[in-house]
Structure formats: C-alpha cells, structure tokens
Amino acid sequence: MSVLVYTENWDGKFKKLSFELVSYASAVAKMLNTSVTALSIGNVGDDELKKLGNYGAQKILSAHNDQLAVLDNQAYTSVIAEIAGKENASVVIISNNNTGKALAPRLSVRLKAGVGSGVSKLPLSTDPFTVYKRAYSGNAFAHVVIKSGIKILTLAQNSFDLLETPNNAVLEKAEVKVDASFIKTKVKDVNKQTGKILLTDADIVVSGGRGMKSPDNWGPLVELADALGAATACSRPVSDEGWRTHEEHTGQTGKIIAPNLYIAVGISGATQHLAGVSSSKYIVAINTDKDAPIFEAAQYGIVGDAMKILPQLVMALKEIKK
Amino acid sequence: MKILVCISNVPDTTTKIKIAEGNASIDTAGIQWVINPWDELSLTRALELRDDQSTGIKSVTVAHVGPAISEPTIRKALAIGADDAIRVNAESADAYFVAEQLAEAIKKEQFDIIMCGIESSDYNGSVVGGMVAEFLGIPSVSAASAINFEGGVPVITRDIDGGKEIINVPVPFVAIVQKGIAKEPRIAAMRGIMMARTKPIKTLEPVAIEPLTQIVSFEKPAPRSACKFVDAANPGQLIDLLRNEAKVI
Numbered sequence: 001m002s003v004l005v006y007t008e009n010w011d012g013k014f015k016k017l018s019f020e021l022v023s024y025a026s027a028v029a030k031m032l033n034t035s036v037t038a039l040s041i042g043n044v045g046d047d048e049l050k051k052l053g054n055y056g057a058q059k060i061l062s063a064h065n066d067q068l069a070v071l072d073n074q075a076y077t078s079v080i081a082e083i084a085g086k087e088n089a090s091v092v093i094i095s096n097n098n099t100g101k102a103l104a105p106r107l108s109v110r111l112k113a114g115v116g117s118g119v120s121k122l123p124l125s126t127d128p129f130t131v132y133k134r135a136y137s138g139n140a141f142a143h144v145v146i147k148s149g150i151k152i153l154t155l156a157q158n159s160f161d162l163l164e165t166p167n168n169a170v171l172e173k174a175e176v177k178v179d180a181s182f183i184k185t186k187v188k189d190v191n192k193q194t195g196k197i198l199l200t201d202a203d204i205v206v207s208g209g210r211g212m213k214s215p216d217n218w219g220p221l222v223e224l225a226d227a228l229g230a231a232t233a234c235s236r237p238v239s240d241e242g243w244r245t246h247e248e249h250t251g252q253t254g255k256i257i258a259p260n261l262y263i264a265v266g267i268s269g270a271t272q273h274l275a276g277v278s279s280s281k282y283i284v285a286i287n288t289d290k291d292a293p294i295f296e297a298a299q300y301g302i303v304g305d306a307m308k309i310l311p312q313l314v315m316a317l318k319e320i321k322k
Numbered sequence: 323m324k325i326l327v328c329i330s331n332v333p334d335t336t337t338k339i340k341i342a343e344g345n346a347s348i349d350t351a352g353i354q355w356v357i358n359p360w361d362e363l364s365l366t367r368a369l370e371l372r373d374d375q376s377t378g379i380k381s382v383t384v385a386h387v388g389p390a391i392s393e394p395t396i397r398k399a400l401a402i403g404a405d406d407a408i409r410v411n412a413e414s415a416d417a418y419f420v421a422e423q424l425a426e427a428i429k430k431e432q433f434d435i436i437m438c439g440i441e442s443s444d445y446n447g448s449v450v451g452g453m454v455a456e457f458l459g460i461p462s463v464s465a466a467s468a469i470n471f472e473g474g475v476p477v478i479t480r481d482i483d484g485g486k487e488i489i490n491v492p493v494p495f496v497a498i499v500q501k502g503i504a505k506e507p508r509i510a511a512m513r514g515i516m517m518a519r520t521k522p523i524k525t526l527e528p529v530a531i532e533p534l535t536q537i538v539s540f541e542k543p544a545p546r547s548a549c550k551f552v553d554a555a556n557p558g559q560l561i562d563l564l565r566n567e568a569k570v571i
C-alpha cells in the first residue's frame with residue numbers, strides 16, 4: 001500500500017502548492033500507516049526533485065518522456081494510472097487546480113476510484129474513508145464517504161500548512177510507456193502570464209469592487225498590493241466593465257481563491273462573490289456602507305471611503321518598513 | 323456536426339442554504355432551481371456556434387440526469403434555444419453514476435462536441451466532464467475559456483495555471499468550460515418559450531452502476547468571529563492588527 005501524490009512542475013520548478021500536496025499526502029499516509037510516493041512528470045532536475053523529500057515523500061519518481069511535453073489529459077492519466085498500479089496506491093492525491101481538475105476525473109474512471117474533490121482538511125476517518133469537502137459554493141460542507149478501494153483526493157490550494165519532515169527519499173526514474181494514439185492535444189500557441197504573482201498562488205490578495213468608482217482610481221489599491229507583496233483581484237462587475245482584466249475576477253463564476261488575507265475594497269459581499277473567497281483565512285473589508293454584507297464575512301473592517309483609506313494604509317506600511 | 327450540452331439544475335445562486343433535520347440533506351423548501359451558471363454559458367456558446375453557418379454545426383441537444391421534477395430546467399434550456407433534450411430518469415447518486423449515465427446516452431447518438439461546466443454550484447465536484455470523456459475514451463479539454471472554428475476545425479483556448487494555451491484536438495471531444503466561454507447567458511424570448519413546449523425530450527432509463535461515493539451529512543461553515551472595526555480616522559491601526567494579532571502580514 002502507499003499514498004501517491006502527483007506533483008506538477010512549472011518550467012522544471014515546483015511551487016509552494018507542490019509542497020503543500022506532499023505535506024498533505026504525508027499526513028494522510030500517517031493516518032493509514034503507509035508511505036508516500038511523489039510522482040513528477042516532465043524535465044525536473046535532481047536537486048529540485050529532492051525538495052519533495054523535505055515534506056515527507058519516501059520515494060520520488062520522475063517520469064520524463066518527450067511525448068509528455070504537452071499536457072494531454074489522456075496520456076497523463078495513463079501514466080499516473082500505471083504508476084498508481086505499480087506503487088499499489090490506495091490513495092492518489094492531486095491539486096484541485098486546472099491540471100488536477102483535468103486529470104482526477106479521468107483517473108477516477110480509469111482506476112474505478114471515487115473522488116473527494118476540493119478537500120481542505122485531512123480525512124475525517126479512514127474507515128469508512130470519509131472526507132470533508134466544500135459544497136453549495138462554500139455555503140455548506142459535506143462529509144463524503146468514498147467506498148471504492150482506491151481513493152482520489154484533490155486538495156484545495158492554500159488549505160494545508162507545509163509540514164517539514166525531512167526524509168532520505170530515494171530518487172528513481174520511472175520508465176513509462178505512452179500509447180502514441182493517446183497524444184491528441186496539439187498546442188498552436190501559448191500565452192503565459194509572467195512576472196506577476198498568480199492570483200491562485202498568492203498569500204495576500206487586495207481586491208476592488210464597484211465602490212472603486214472608476215478604472216482610474218486603482219492606483220492606491222495596486223500600491224497597497226505592491227507594499228504587501230499581494231496579488232490584485234476584483235469583483236465581477238469590475239471585470240465585466242473592463243476596468244480590470246478578466247484574470248482578476250473572483251467569485252463563483254471567476255477564480256476561487258483561499259489566501260491567508262483577502263482585502264475587499266468597495267465590494268458589497270454578494271453570495272456569488274463570497275463563494276470565491278470565503279475560504280480565505282482572514283477577510284478585511286473597506287466599505288462606506290456599515291450594513292454591507294461583506295462585514296458579516298470579515299474579521300476586520302473599516303467603514304469609510306476607499307479613496308481616503310487606501311493611501312493611509314500604504315503610508316502606515318511604509319512607516320513600519322522604515 | 324452536433325453539440326451536446328450537459329446541464330445540471332442547482333439552487334439559484336442567491337439561495338441561503340439550509341440543512342434539513344438530521345443533516346443528511348439540504349432543505350429544498352422554497353428553493354428556485356436554475357440551470358447551473360456554467361452550463362447556461364456553455365449552452366449560450368453552443369447556440370452561437372450553431373447559429374453561425376460557417377461552423378457546420380447543425381443542432382444542439384441538452385442532456386440531464388435527474389427525475390421528472392427537473393423537467394422545467396430542461397424546458398428552460400429548450401426555450402433558450404436548444405433543439406432537443408435527453409433526460410436520464412434517475413436521481414443523481416454521485417458524479418461517477420451521473421457521468422456513466424451521460425456516457426451511455428451519448429453512445430446512442432453521434433455527438434462531435436460534448437460540453438460540460440467546470441463546476442456544479444451544488445456539489446462543487448469539477449469531475450463529471452472528465453469522467454464522461456474517460457468513459458467514452460475520447461479527449462477532454464479542461465478549463466476551456468473559448469471555442470472557435472477555423473477552417474471547419476474547432477480551436478480551443480484552455481487555461482493552465484499561469485496562462486493560456488490555444489489547442490486543437492480531434493472530434494469527438496469533451497470541452498469542460500469555464501469563464502470566458504460566452505459573455506452573457508442567452509435568455510429565453512417569448513417565441514422560444516412557446517416553441518419549447520413542442521420540442522422533444524427523450525427519456526432514457528438509467529443503466530445499473532454502483533456509485534463510488536456517498537454524502538453522509540452536511541454541516542454549515544464554521545461561523546466567523548464578529549468583525550472588529552477600526553476607526554476610519556486611524557487606518558494605520560488595521561496594519562497593526564494584521565501584523566500583531568492576525569499575524570498575516
């Protein structure tokens with residue numbers, strides 16, 4: 001038996017999310033009294049691969065094959081399924097990011113393994129195997145029993161703390177066969193977002209709503225984000241109006257995020273907005289209306305005009321940094 | 323070419339979710355049921371593609387797995403403009419069960435593009451689309467934010483973490499759609515509502531398959547502590563609280 005965790009890489013590097021996954025996998029393995037195998041697909045150097053061992057992986061498998069240069073859901077599924085079989089995995093763990101959402105369901109059918117998707121906590125019990133997952137867009141949580149022999153869990157980003165448990169992990173090359181008939185995805189063009197902190201990766205997010213009044217008022221909000229090392233986000237009407245890019249839209253129909261700190265400026269706090277941010281550890285609201293629903297979701301609030309408050313927050317931060 | 327749009331019906335997105343006695347289910351009293359927001363956008367894009375002669379798409383079918391009480395949701399999709407519908411007459415036991423029912427229904431007919439939403443707003447599974455594709459053994463494109471046609475061939479934009487890729491996959495394939503796929507959901511016009519009454523809904527009986535998961539109970543999210551207000555005259559105090567009390571900056 002083992003717990004298999006798929007650790008995606010970005011241009012040969014892992015991110016905090018990869019280490020969160022391995023930390024989570026180790027904690028699950030502990031509950032099951034078994035070991036963790038981490039699987040990496042793609043061209044990743046040994047030093048980078050070894051980092052996975054710091055979070056509790058006992059075995060690190062690296063599958064590198066030119067046919068796997070592009071994410072083809074069928075091909076990747078077949079590789080992960082093959083390794084899950086070889087490692088006799090009883091639990092397979094993947095991120096609940098775009099890649100995980102693409103692979104976990106295919107893997108589920110392939111392995112006849114039930115999926116607990118978007119889990120944010122350790123399983124509530126291992127017999128029956130019960131997971132705790134978000135439902136109704138954060139308005140409820142469900143206890144779900146996974147009845148199949150193999151279980152797949154997709155972990156919500158930023159929901160599990162890193163756990164350093166250094167191991168003398170063994171590094172192995174995984175020889176994998178890829179059925180060429182599976183490779184059907186042809187990439188014509190790639191458009192990468194570079195230089196900016198990705199919204200889904202950010203620990204701190206500063207977000208603006210219609211209360212910002214005009215696309216020209218965003219200066220102080222961006223300045224606050226820069227001072228905090230935060231990513232910027234917005235409510236749906238703001239991106240619909242074209243004040244900010246669609247990449248920043250958070251909520252039920254935008255990005256679902258769970259940063260440590262979410263600062264909502266001029267956002268009323270509609271259920272559809274909260275659906276995307278309610279898992280944040282702390283929410284701060286800045287709003288002129290003391291009755292705005294956002295204050296019910298927030299732990300800290302300021303009732304006041306964003307245009308006056310944002311510059312003062314930036315100043316206060318600069319004071320501290322001195 | 324033909325498109326199939328899989329629709330799930332969910333509580334209206336403003337619903338205050340209440341949990342029923344015994345915690346095994348949610349209290350459905352007074353809930354307004356709507357087409358899952360992603361599925362509404364996916365249907366909108368499918369209709370746009372059908373209405374554009376150059377794509378060669380002849381029809382848009384909607385498919386739903388659910389009991390007869392969900393027919394109003396299907397009628398709504400027909401009123402918006404779908405040509406016909408398939409309903410698999412079964413309570414959705416879990417995603418695996420639903421996906422297998424959809425796959426079996428799809429095998430009975432030829433569809434070139436099958437569209438699913440990236441997430442249902444009730445179960446929040448993000449899995450049915452990928453499962454349908456694996457049951458059928460066909461490609462899937464996840465997090466698709468655009469589907470266009472170039473020279474009669476579908477060109478899809480998919481979101482990867484940190485960017486976008488523009489890709490080709492051969493038909494038939496499953497597109498799992500998200501933000502960007504269509505701008506505003508198309509709404510039903512009076513004429514559409516009238517026409518929907520006579521459009522065919524084919525009812526299929528489910529195939530036998532054991533679900534792999536079961537929801538045993540629901541709970542409400544842990545209540546958040548009350549909001550601590552900082553005086554607008556002294557916003558600097560907020561920074562202090564975030565540093566020294568919450569310890570998040």
Ligand SMILES: Cc1cc2nc3c(=O)[nH]c(=O)nc-3n(C[C@H](O)[C@H](O)[C@H](O)COP(=O)(O)OP(=O)(O)OC[C@H]3O[C@@H](n4cnc5c(N)ncnc54)[C@H](O)[C@@H]3O)c2cc1C
Binds near residue numbers: 208250252268276359
């Ligand atoms: C199916 C569906 C899906 C949806 N999905 C999403 C989604 O994913 N994300 C999303 O955000 N919305 C979504 N919505 C829209 C949602 O219902 C709200 O309309 C939207 O979130 C409101 O955005 P807002 O808070 O920026 O604007 P408003 O509701 O207009 O609020 C503006 C706020 O700014 C405050 N304000 C005004 N002036 C100032 C000032 N000078 N300083 C400080 N505060 C000020 C006001 O008091 C008010 O509270 C969805 C709606 C539907 C029907």
Ligand SMILES: Nc1ncnc2c1ncn2[C@@H]1O[C@H](COP(=O)(O)O)[C@@H](O)[C@H]1O
Binds near residue numbers: 437438447
């Ligand atoms: N009962 C259902 N009938 C038809 N399609 C469904 C059903 N449930 C889910 N789907 C489709 O699968 C998508 C994702 O659902 P889920 O995996 O539950 O998040 C939805 O957006 C629908 O397109």
